[in-house]
Amino acid sequence: MPLDRSLAELAAMLRRRETTAVDVTEACLGTIRERDGATHAFVTVTADDARAAARAADAALAAGKAGPLAGVPVAVKDLFAVRGVVRSNGSAVCDGDHPATADAAVVARLRAAGAVVVGTTHLHELAFGPTGVNPALGTPANPWQARRVPGGSSSGSGAAVAARLVPAALGSDTGGSIRVPASFCGITGLKPTYGRVSRTGMTPLSWSLDHAGPLARTVEDVAILLGVLAGHDPADPTSARLPVPDYTRALGQGIRGLRIAVPRAFCTTVLDDEVGAAFEAALGTLESAGARVRDVDIPTLRRASPMLGATIMSEALSALGPLVAARREQLGVEVRVYLELAKLVTAEHYLAAQRLRSRLYGEMRDVLARADVLATPATPIAATRVEELVIRVAGADVGVVETICRLTGPFNLTGLPALALPCGFTRDGRPIGLQLAGRPFDEETVIAAGHVFQRLSDWHLRQPPR
Numbered sequence: 512m513p514l515d516r517s518l519a520e521l522a523a524m525l526r527r528r529e530t531t532a533v534d535v536t537e538a539c540l541g542t543i544r545e546r547d548g549a550t551h552a553f554v555t556v557t558a559d560d561a562r563a564a565a566r567a568a569d570a571a572l573a574a575g576k577a578g579p580l581a582g583v584p585v586a587v588k589d590l591f592a593v594r595g596v597v598r599s600n601g602s603a604v605c606d607g608d609h610p611a612t613a614d615a616a617v618v619a620r621l622r623a624a625g626a627v628v629v630g631t632t633h634l635h636e637l638a639f640g641p642t643g644v645n646p647a648l649g650t651p652a653n654p655w656q657a658r659r660v661p662g663g664s665s666s667g668s669g670a671a672v673a674a675r676l677v678p679a680a681l682g683s684d685t686g687g688s689i690r691v692p693a694s695f696c697g698i699t700g701l702k703p704t705y706g707r708v709s710r711t712g713m714t715p716l717s718w719s720l721d722h723a724g725p726l727a728r729t730v731e732d733v734a735i736l737l738g739v740l741a742g743h744d745p746a747d748p749t750s751a752r753l754p755v756p757d758y759t760r761a762l763g764q765g766i767r768g769l770r771i772a773v774p775r776a777f778c779t780t781v782l783d784d785e786v787g788a789a790f791e792a793a794l795g796t797l798e799s800a801g802a803r804v805r806d807v808d809i810p811t812l813r814r815a816s817p818m819l820g821a822t823i824m825s826e827a828l829s830a831l832g833p834l835v836a837a838r839r840e841q842l843g844v845e846v847r848v849y850l851e852l853a854k855l856v857t858a859e860h861y862l863a864a865q866r867l868r869s870r871l872y873g874e875m876r877d878v879l880a881r882a883d884v885l886a887t888p889a890t891p892i893a894a895t896r897v898e899e900l901v902i903r904v905a906g907a908d909v910g911v912v913e914t915i916c917r918l919t920g921p922f923n924l925t926g927l928p929a930l931a932l933p934c935g936f937t938r939d940g941r942p943i944g945l946q947l948a949g950r951p952f953d954e955e956t957v958i959a960a961g962h963v964f965q966r967l968s969d970w971h972l973r974q975p976p977r
Contacts, residue, residue, distance in 0.1 A: 512537075513530060513535050513538055513602070514535075514538060514539060514542055514676070514677070514678060515675055515710045515974070516678065517585070517727070517728045517729050517731065517732050518583055518678040518727050518728065518729075518731075518732035518735060518736070519729065519731045519732055519735060519778060520584075520736070521535065521583055521678055522579065522580060522581070522582075522583050524622050524723060525568075525572060525577075525582040525583070526572065526577070526581070527580060528572065528573075530774075530904055531565075531569050531582070532564075532565040532568035532569045532581065532582025532627060533562070533565045533566060533569055533574065535565070535582055535583075535584065535627075536561050536562060536582070536584060536597045537562075537565075539561075539584040539627075539629055539676070539677060540556065540558050540561065540562075540659045540794075542675070542676055543629070543630070543676050545564070546674060546676060547671075547676060547836040548667040548975075549652060549657070550647050550651060550652050550654060550670050550671070550674045550676065551633065551652060551667075551670075552586070552632050552633060552651045552667040552670040552671035552674065552676060553586070553630045553631065553632055553633070553667065553676075553725050553789065553841045554589045554599050554630070554631045554632060554633055554648070555593075555596050555597075555630050555631045556629060556630040557593070557595070557596060557628060557630050557631075558756065560595065561584070561627050561628065561629045561787065562625075562626065562710075563628075564622070564627040564628065564674060564841075565582060565627050566575055568581040568582035568625050568627060569582065569900070570792025571625060574697045575623050578623065578625035578626075578739075578801065578814075579624050579625070579626035579735060579738070579739060580621065580625045580626035580684070580735070580736075580739060580852055581624070581625030581626075581939075581941075582593070582627060582710050583626050583627065583678060583679070584624060584626075584627045584628075584629045584678065585621055585626045585627065585628055585629070585678075585680060585681070586628075586629060586630055586632045586667070586668060586671050586672075586676070586677045586678045586679075586680040586681070587621075587628060587630070587631050587668075587680065587681045588631070588632050588634055588665050588667065588668050588680065588682050588683055589601065589631035589632055589634060589667070589683050589725035590634060590637075590638055590683060590713060590714040591614075591615040591617060591618055591631075591681060591683075591712060591713050591714075591723075592611035592614055592615040592618065592712040593611055593614060593615070593618055593628060593715075593967075594610075594611050594613055594614050594624070595610050595611065595642060595948060596610055596611055596631055597609065597610050597611075597865070598611060598631075598714065599631075599634050599648060600636075600637055600638070600714050600834075601633060601634040601635055601637060601638065601645055601664070601832075601896035602636045602637050602646075602647065602648070602835075602842065602843070602846070603647045603648070603841045603842075603843075604637075604834065604838045604841045604842055605834075608683060611712075612824040613670045613710065614641065615709075615711060615713055615846065616710075616711040616712055616746065616747065617681060617708060617709060617712075617713075617723050617740050618712070620739050620740055620742075621681070621739060621740070622969065623739075624737075625627070625924045628871055629677060632651075632665075632666075632667025632668045632670075632671055632680060633645060633648060633649065633650075633651050633665045633666055633667030633675050633703065634646075634663065634665060634666055634668075634841045635663035635664035635666060635669060635688075635836075636647070636842075636845065636846050637714070637827075637831055637846055638662050638663075638664040638685060638688060638714070638715065638716045638848075638958070639664070639679070639716060639827060639831075639846050639910060640664055640845060641662065641663050641664065641686060641687055641688065641691050641895075641911065641915040641916050642660040642662065642666075642895070642911065642912065643660050643661045643662055643663035643666025643667075643669075643670075643692065643895060643916065644660060644662050644897055645662070645663065645666070645843070645934040646843060646844075647843050648654060650666070650897060651669075651670040651671075651925070652666045652670060652893050653670065653673075653695060653696060654670055654673040654674040654696060655696070655697060655940060655942060655975045655976075656848065656894065656899055656939075656941060656942055657926055658734070658893055658896055659695070659696055659755070659894035659895065659897070659941060660695065660894050660896070660897055661673075661692055661696055661894070661940045662664065662691035662692035662693075662694065662695035662696060662805050662890075662915070663688060663691065663692065663824055663847050664683070664685070664689045665680075665682030665683060665684070665689055665692050665700075665726065667680075667817045668680035668692065668696065668724055668726050669682070669692025669693060669696040669698060669700070670692070670696060670790070671698070671724050672698045672727060672728065673696035673697055674921075674975065675699050675908055675974065677727060678727060678728065678732070679712075679728075679732060679736060680725070680726050680727075680729040681723065681724075681725065681726075682700065682723070682724060682725070682726050683713060683721060683722065683724075684700075684702040684722045684723075684724060684919075684923065685717050685720045685722070685823060685856070686720065686819055686916045686919060686920045687719050687890075687915065687916045687918075687919025687920060687923070688922050689701065689702050689722075689724050689725075689726060689931070689948060690702060690851040690889050690890075690930075690944070691889070691890055691916070691919060691930035691931075692726065692920045693726055693889065693931040693932070693933075693944060694889035694890045694893075694931050694942065694943070694944025694946075695721045695890070695893065695894040695935055695941075695942060695944075695972065696789060696894075696931075696942060697933045697936075697942030697944075697970070697971075697975070698726055698727065698728055698933065698963070698971070699726070699727055699728060699729055699730055699732065699733055699930070699931065699932045699965075699971060700725070700727075700920065700930070700931045700932075701725055701733040701736075701737060701783065701832040701928070701929075701930050701954070701957075701958075702722050702724050702726065702919075702923070702929045702930075703722060703723075703724050703740075703741065703928050703954055704751070704926060704927065704928045704951050704952045704953075704954065706720060706747070706749050706750055706751035706926070707723065707737075707741050707751060707753075707928070707952060707954070708724060708737075708740045708741055708746055709723070709740075709742075709744035709746070709750050710721045710722075710723055710749070710750075711744055711747045712745040714834070715830040716754065716823070716826070716827050716830055716831070716929045717823045717826035717827055717830065718749075718826055719822065719826060720768060720819075720822060720823060720923045720924070720964060721724045721928075722827070722923070723740070723889075724740070724895070725737060725740065726871075727839070727938060727964055728838060728971060729962075730762075730930070730932060730958055730961040730962040730964075731759070731762055731962060731965075731966050733930070733958070734758040734759050734761065734762060734962070735758070735759060737954060737958075738755065738757060738758045738759065741758075742755045742756045742861060743859060746952035747795045749882070749922050751887065753798055758913055758954060758955060758958055760955070761954075761956070761958040761959065761962070762959070763956040764955075764959040764963075765800070765801065765935065765959075765963065766800050766801055766802045766959060766970070767800070767801030767802075768801060768802075768803065768884040769797075769801070769802040769804070769883050769959075770802075770803050770805070770881070770883045770884070771802050771803065771882065771883070771884050771885075771886050771960075772805060772806075772807040772878050772879070772882035772884070772885050772886070773794065773804060773805070773807065773879075773886050773887070774804050774806075774807055774808065774809045774812055774885070774887065775806045776806075776808060776891070776932065777812045777813065778887050778891075778918065780788075780904065781891050781904055781907075781909055781914055781917060782888065782891045782905060783892045783893065783904050784821065784905065785889070785893070785935075785937045785943065786888050786891060786893060786937075786939065786943050787888070787890060788935075789934050789935030789943040789945075790887075790888045790943075790945060790957060791886075791935065791962065792934070793886075793934040793935070793968075794886065795968050796887075796968055797886075797960065797963070797964060797966055799967065800963050800964075800967060803961070804886075804922050805877050805882070806874060807849070807882070809871070809874045809878060810872045810874065810876060811867060811871040811874055812870075812874075812921055812954060814867055815917075815920055815921040815924060816865045816913055816916070817864070817870060817873065818867045818871070818924060819916065819920040819921075819923065821856050821861055821864040822861070822864050822865070822868070822924070822929070824849065824853035824856045825853060825856045825860075825861045827853060827928060828850055828853035828856075828910050829848070829874060830853065831846075831850065835850075835953055836943070837865075838956060845931030849947060857889060857942065862913075868925070869973075871921065871924055872924075872925045872926075874928065875921075875925050876950075879950045881948070883948050883950075883956050883960075883962050884948065884949050884956060884957060885927075885947070885948040885949070886945070886946065886947055886948075887921065887946045887947060887948075888918055888943070888944065888945065888946060889906070889918065889931040889932075889943075889944030889946040890912075890914075890915055890917075890918060890919070890944060891904065891914055891915075891917050891918060892904060893941035893942065894916055894936045894941050894942070895911050899911055900912075902914070903958045918946060919931075919946065922948050926951065927948050927949065927950070928948060928949050928950075928951075928952070928954045928957055929943045929947070929949075929957070930946065930947045930957045930958070930961050931945070931946050932944065932945055932947075932961050932964065932965065932970075932971060933945075933969070933970035933971050934964070934970055935970060936970070938972075942970075945964070947960050947961055948958060952953065
């Protein structure tokens with residue numbers, strides 16, 4: 512099956528004309544028809560547009576004028592505008608909205624590179640939650656264990672890639688919403704540096720925390736995708752005016768002498784034993800390739816969760832207000848509660864959180880002046896059951912929502928690039944993720960380290976049962 516191949520492998524097969532974009536697209540659409548009833552990853556399948564794009568990709572390949580993603584099927588989280596498609600944003604609030612008349616900037620870049628957009632994927636309602644549980648529109652199944660959450664908010668994108676429905680998908684990340692599904696579903700996801708990838712045409716949740724980025728099977732795949740997605744966009748005022756490197760060059764770098772900093776005391780305060788063991792083994796793998804690991808203390812990490820909460824609540828109330836103003840009765844209970852709680856966050860709370868953000872960024876910057884990469888588990892726990900709100904971790908009861916985002920959220924607060932990739936499994940078969948974060952706009956070092964880890968391990972090659 513072509514969809515069992517990574518994006519890089521599939522793109523190479525298409526360039527060598529070992530298969531055609533039309534055949535790959537038909538295989539993809541057929542697989543979605545056969546399997547997505549169980550996975551529930553897709554909101555809309557754009558079959559006619561996909562077939563037209565595949566024919567155009569084959570013509571470009573035959574003429575030697577094809578882009579780097581020519582003929583490769585991709586899915587798009589349903590909060591990005593896709594021309595001709597109504598955005599659900601994961602909410603009944605958007606029922607009856609008009610189809611988009613133009614693509615989001617990232618979708619346009621995918622198309623320009625020759626990718627075949629096959630449809631849009633489910634998400635946590637309005638991207639406001641890390642589990643992916645969505646009572647109104649349906650919760651995608653975790654491909655490894657159907658009664659476990661897929662992670663959110665990019666739940667459908669993570670499930671679609673893990674279930675081999677598509678080789679890659681777009682996600683957004685406000686507190687971990689790319690990296691959490693990557694961790695829970697056993698795939699690879701990258702949150703680029705804030706400003707590296709345009710957010711034009713993306714429904715906002717939190718203007719200072721939102722990021723757009725790729726989910727795929729391998730670090731090589733996300734490097735290829737980032738090269739397509741990154742770059743300045745004059746329509747996005749937060750978009751960075753910086754050149755975009757060739758990220759695939761980082762795939763050839765070794766990591767001998769790479770300095771890895773681990774905020775171990777913070778990581779282990781709330782950490783499942785099996786996740787901790789897999790993380791330590793992953794560090795050992797990186798050390799075997801020549802990296803040097805040392806523990807560091809980042810004091811303000813201990814206050815990251817309330818900092819993230821105050822920021823996202825305040826900004827979400829502002830961002831989502833116009834969208835839901837006349838249709839609040841159609842909101843799900845969870846988002847309605849969040850928006851009511853957001854009214855309790857005062858200006859003093861918000862400003863205190865921003866001052867602490869500056870302190871956290873300064874502490875991370877100081878650590879990364881003496882190290883090349885920060886490493887943590889991607890999530891302190893593996894995927895929980897859909898109905899679980901509180902679980903027991905290391906002898907204590909903890910809330911699922913705040914625990915899931917404990918290690919991802921700090922990198923939204925600081926805007927630093929962060930990669931999640933598989934590094935093990937629990938005894939009962941749930942994926943475990945490793946997180947590697949780097950300096951601002953230094954995705955290359957993070958990619959290099961992640962790629963070396965995947966060359967030395969096979970966690971990313973394992974497939975869920977079908």
